Amino acid sequence: MTHQKTSHIFTKIALIPLNTNLFNIVLLSFFLTLGTCNIYSQDRYNKTSSIPVQNQKDKSISTPKKDAKSTTITKTISDTITKDSIQPKVLLEDKVRYNASNYVKIEQKKKLITLYDNAELYYQDTELKAGIIVLNYEKNEVYAGRIKDSTGKYTQFPNFKQAENVIEPDSIRFNFKTKKALIWNSKTDQGEFKVKAVITKKENDSVYFLKKARFTTSTNVENPEYYFQTNKVKIIPGKKVVTGLTNLVIANVPTPIALPFAFFPMTKETSVSGILLPSYNDSNNRGFSLQNGGYYFALSDNYDLTVLGDYYTNGSYALRFESSYAKRYSFRGNLNFRFENLINSERGYPDYSKQSIYNLQWSHSKDSKGSPNSTFSASVNMGSSKYFQQSINQSNVGSNLNNTLSSSVSYSKTFPGTVGSRLALTATHSQNTQTSEINMTLPDLQYSVDRIYPFVGKDGVKKGFFKNINLLYNLSGKNSFVTTDSLFFTKEMFDNAKLGVQHSIPLSTNFKLFKHFSASTSMNYNEVWTIKTIRRNYDKEQSAVVDQTVNGFDSFRTYNFTSSLGTTIYGTFNFKPDSKIKSIRHVMRPSISYGYTPSFEKYFDTYATDATGKMTKDYTRFEGGVFGAPGNSNSNIVGFDLSNTFEAKITDPDSTKVEPKKIMLLNNLNFATSYNFNADGKTTFAWAPIRVSGGTQLFKDKLNMNFGATLDPYAIDNAGNTINVYNINNGGSLFRMTSANMTLNYSISSRDSDKDEKDKDKNKQGQRNGGRDDDLFGRSTMDHARGSSQFDDEEDTGTDKITEFFASKLPWDMTFAYSLTYGNNNRQNKITGNSIMISANGDLTPKWKVGVSTGYDFVLNGVTYTQLRFERDLLSWRMDFNWQPFGDQANWSFFIGIKSGILSDIKYDKRSASNR
Template sequence: MGSNGFKNTLHILIFLIFNNFLAQNAKDSLKGKNTVTDAATLKMDSLKSDSLLKTEKISAVVKTKADISKSDIPKKMTILHKNASVVYQDTQIDADYISIDWNKNLIFARGKINNKGKIISPVTTTQGEKKYETESLNYNYKTNAAIAYNSRTEESGGSIVANKTKKVNDSIYYLRQGKYTTDEYFLNKKDSLADYYMLAPRIKMIKGKHNSRVITGPVQMYIENVPTPLVLPFAIFPFSEKRSAGLLIPTFGEREDLGFFLNKLGYYQPIGEHFDLKIYADIYTKGSWNLRPEMSYKKNYRYSGNFTAEFGQTIRGIKGLSDYSKVGTYRISWQHQQNEKANPYFTFSASVDASSMKFYNNTLNNTNIFNGDVLNTQQNSSISFTKRFLNLPLNITGRASYSQNFATGLANLTLPDLMVSVNQFYLFKSKTGARSGLLENIYVNTGLSFTNSVNAQQEELFTKAMYDKMQTGIQNTIQISTNTSLFKYFTFTLSADAKNVLTTKTLQRSYDPIKNTLEDHEQKNISGFSTFSTAASIQTVLYGMMTFNKASKIQAIRHMITPSISASYSPDFSASSWGYYKQYYDKSGQLVPYSIFDGGVYGAPSSGLMQSIGFEIKNNLEMKVKSKKDSTGVEKIKIFEDLSIRGNYNFAAEHHKWSLFSISTQSSLFKNKLNVNMSMDLDPYKTEFTPGKDTGIQTDKFGAFSIANFNAQLSMPLSEAIFGEKKDWEKAYDKKGEIRYENYYFDKNNYARFKQPWTLNINAQYTYTKGIMRTGSENFAIGLDASLKLSPYWNISGSTNYDVVTGKLAYTRLGFERDQRSFSINFNWVPIGQYRTYEFFIGIKADILKDALKYQSRNFPTGNSSF
């Protein structure tokens, strides 16, 4: 026999012996003869107490492969080295070194080791769709029990690293010295150190089919590997797409008037599929407290909304001293929106926001300060619905509203306000399909409304005093209009409207000479009035163009004028024949007329005969200039988007036939960088003053044209995008930062270059009111709102208002934000004023913690809430 034949015979013999060994081992296993003991080759002493359980029947073939494979038949061992892999059922182990003890059903795996004995390539275990990394692993392939060292696993956007992990079964894991983080750079292995993590000495991880959760004992937060004071006695981290209950981590800071605080400390609890409940608490060291439950709800493609109730006590000063005060506050808010596609024939919406009069002056929720809500002087609420019909030209609208004025204490409640309106319709059919002429263009609008409202002090609401002041009324309106073209260039319009009103109360007014006051007495009786008026107008458009030679910078100026003239008529409803007005004697003995419907829900009929002609002239002025930046070679500049002058002359008036002349303008200058809106009222009659009196008497002397009112508003929203050309950073610089600084670019001298976006909104408002006063009053305020990114990770923002008349700063806020990769640090500060305060918080940006550890409110169905 040759040498080749001998080698082939030897190979066959070895194969038969090894095959017999595998068959015998499998046979013994099926009979349940083998017992499993903890006999791994690495860290034997530390595993003596960790049993890998008793034997189980093998249910699949163990498949192996490696670059180098050795078998120890007497010891029933297989050694795999380099690119080693073992597959059993749905579990695959890949490592640099693997040993299999067939007698004990144990697999030991170890990562690749460098010259210094350090693991440089981990063991990778894949089970189903999950992947785990460890430095070393002991695994019982029959019971699926395992013990791993320096393991790392990813769960739903988070990573858990533990010194030691014990797998009891496919559902339960125990970890020692576990670190949990959501740092994306660490997850993607761009960085070997997480910028933050939660450290727990002991962790239990429970895995389910659709969700998992981690339960810990004491857990401490580390930032940049530095321990923080944030320690929780326990924590539960859910790994699921479903909502989970969790703590609401607060902000902290100090307010000068109330002391140190914790704001938004609370708890989050999902309720069913469509509801979320959050309960917040605001706590201050000087005794103030506030409780705020919030309920959010949503049903996809149907509706969404939220409900908030807030109540608390604001305590200032020291009890027993003169500066001590205790104020109770409350607020109720409800927002509801219906999806547009839910029901095209019925819509419902609600925007309710009601609070105690002193709520914003004594707010304990500091969000109201930083958002500027404490400056509110008026608050409005409404609930409304609209019903449409498929086969009827009707719309039914219902509304309930509530408004309160914090300055005066007055509240207005309307409950309900109903209106039935008929869709606009034409009286005559068109003969040709295209409507022309006055008759074919006649259309009608009509409706019937019912309202029930009251004006009262807030403390009078829902008391007998409120019901005594309540007023109810019904109103029917009809409007008829038509229009046509005249002489091709003119548009002629005619209109008429009529109104009928019924009310449940009328007014009786008298002068009390003893008290020297006017006495108003409401009469509870059903009464009504009717009014009507007519109007006609004619309008056209005129264009003018001035062109310049081609060498001129200005190429053309275009002026568009839209003049219109109108005439209107309305009877004198204060005449005694109508019965809508009465008279009383004032303190000088003169008769003074008044309407018995004054203060009614639909107002009072107009007094005085109206036979007036009005005019309005609108102007639009634009200019074209040469521009190299525009593809057409010219650029259009708006000088005046709108410049309007209007007024009217009443032929029937005994005095002051001319009204005020109103001038208004709107323009955008410097390529829409500056928006200007101005309005002014000119009084054409001269006002004369007597010595010692500040109020004048208006004469019939025409031509004075003094300023009665003036208002100017300027706004300038600026940003770095407005100035200069856009820069392609990738083309400008060859190098880009790595890992933490990936948003940085580097020039040839290795200096960092980065974008610095900024915004600056400048607004100014000036008002001047004089009327018939000797001296007018003026207000002038300038506001600034700005933000600047000092670097890709540092942002500064702020806003302030300066009162030019008093020379004082009003509401001012400063904010600083630092992006720390997977979390952000924010600091807000109000340095001056009544609400001086500062606030600090750390917010984790990962969605996985939006329920377990929350800071900001959560939006349906998912939100970017943070801790």
């Protein structure tokens, strides 16, 4: 309450002509006496509000800094304006805090407070900022509006915030008690929608009615590239938006697309259940179709489910179930299952066919924080071998070219203690998509006890040959299957299972020899248990050698001895001081190893190879076992290995640096071979071929180069068989190169730094299907219906970026791969493989992105898998076109749709008829 001067409220009596009498004279004298004094009314001032305005501060509101042009006035008023001996009527239910830059005007009679210029008012959960604010504290009502600046332009538009709802209108009237409001030209955000309405009526905290409204997901509310126009809208914040007749307007041009009403869920939850609208397509072999239609179930905060389906008029159909799940600090994963019933042509036609294909993908990972002593993970990709080649719904780039599907599910647990141990259970799966052969272990059990040093003293020091002696215990159990697609998980598959258990106890030690050599030696004992063996004999009725399965427990035991000796040799070659190359360092790590395994002839029997029984061969009943079989000959082998690395020190191009710069010339250059003392010279030879391998990285580690070669010292005869004669003694060179290979991988980009980590996941679904993580085999286009971008998604490509773009270089990136293989096993002396693959992405403009993946096979003289990609950023919309012009997978796809997830069903998705 403002401070008032007493001179403004004293009482004055004016004299007028009166009839004189004693009573009147006395009365007049009394009042005249009173008129000479100051008389105060019964209003009492709140002493807490009697501080001068220019010195008063409200600690709950930050007061703007004062300048020469404006003065900020800040006040806090209580819930009653006047106090009297009689309890007054409560006008406001809470304290009102306010401030303004120009002035604050209080009118007690009208019960009004007027705030002007940068006005702010805070009451309960309501925040209001505007050019002018008028508060009627008797009616619990506030009005806020704009003001004009010196040029006559409206500024300081109201900003009204109540709880989490924010409205930016031209003006607003709001009642604090009834929570009703009348808003003119309001702008507000409702979820992903930006809503603008001529008149808005706020009925209460949970209901808004809008008249002549438009809503969009565009960031430009005043001039959106598209919006939905409607005359009547009902909004329940955080729950739903219901409209009357709604028309889609694009670029301010009304379209024929209209709905009699529309409903949009606006829940604050991260995901909402809803229908997924299908897209229309046609096929040469299956007729018209509806694809990718279904329903999304937001089952809880921890997991969801998407059910999608396709239907073709010839009877073909497809179903897909996709689910993601997660629990914080515990686990996360996703599960996808796809099934397709394919019908080609029509019954009665020669090209009619019918088949069912499926694919299962499961990925699971466990957070180590939840249980540090145990882990569980899964990476599953299994199903019909021809699924990715024959699927009618998606273009599986990369997956079509992959020949192997693999899976692994594993669980491990560690048992800590004085002598710890570890248990691991694993199920593995490997499937050749060309031969349809499946190799599977279910399960693979591994149990191991931690290394034990029985001769270490109390001090725990492990030094020398004796104290370094240690032993382990490993238990391995496998149940292995080899089957095909047609027999997968049938009785025949389990009948052919191979089950075995292996116990292994290695005893080893390591020590230094002559200070510069590292030596190690070990002995290993193995015992294998099996429940199936074979009996081999000649069957006269079949005139062939046959194997009979013998069910029952059996076992065999083997042992071997190994030792190795190695050292490291350093060499440095220094150049002249004025040379750019300061020195080259060569590190050699030679090693020699010896291994001996005796013959276990006691586990071998003989069988007749013909009807006479005179010709016999040795065999062991443990052949084909899951852990192999014992050998019937001594193995007495010495191995030689030499690894090399080369690095150089050069003058640093940066003149400010004094120290020379280190660069790697060769990461590794390895030579390996062995000599068998027990070779028979017929089926086995003394010297093994020398294997040469190496690799390096060049051009700031952007170019990876790997190479290898096999050098055989023995000659071959006219039939191409290796003979026990050195090649140099047969008129040839010292070694005969039987094979060689080289691969180059090079990635460059217009960006100064390497590609962002997220680029590694840009083809994530292609990786899960068995493809590559880059673009060399193209990108998967299977998720177009859900609006996934083929290129790196950038949120804002507005005017600022366009201006910057034309003053800078075009962003681009390229991945290059080259592969060369040489074969000369049988003197063919030819290049068996020679191909190049290139993938490039670039921006033609800030709104246009293009990409290409292609290659050429120089041996087959043909273009490899090729994909062309185009994408246009249409601000709130996205458009892309993908074209694969060559091969059996030739097709194209076109997509245009709204980026926003809530309007993702507003799209057009068209694909060409598949050649499959």
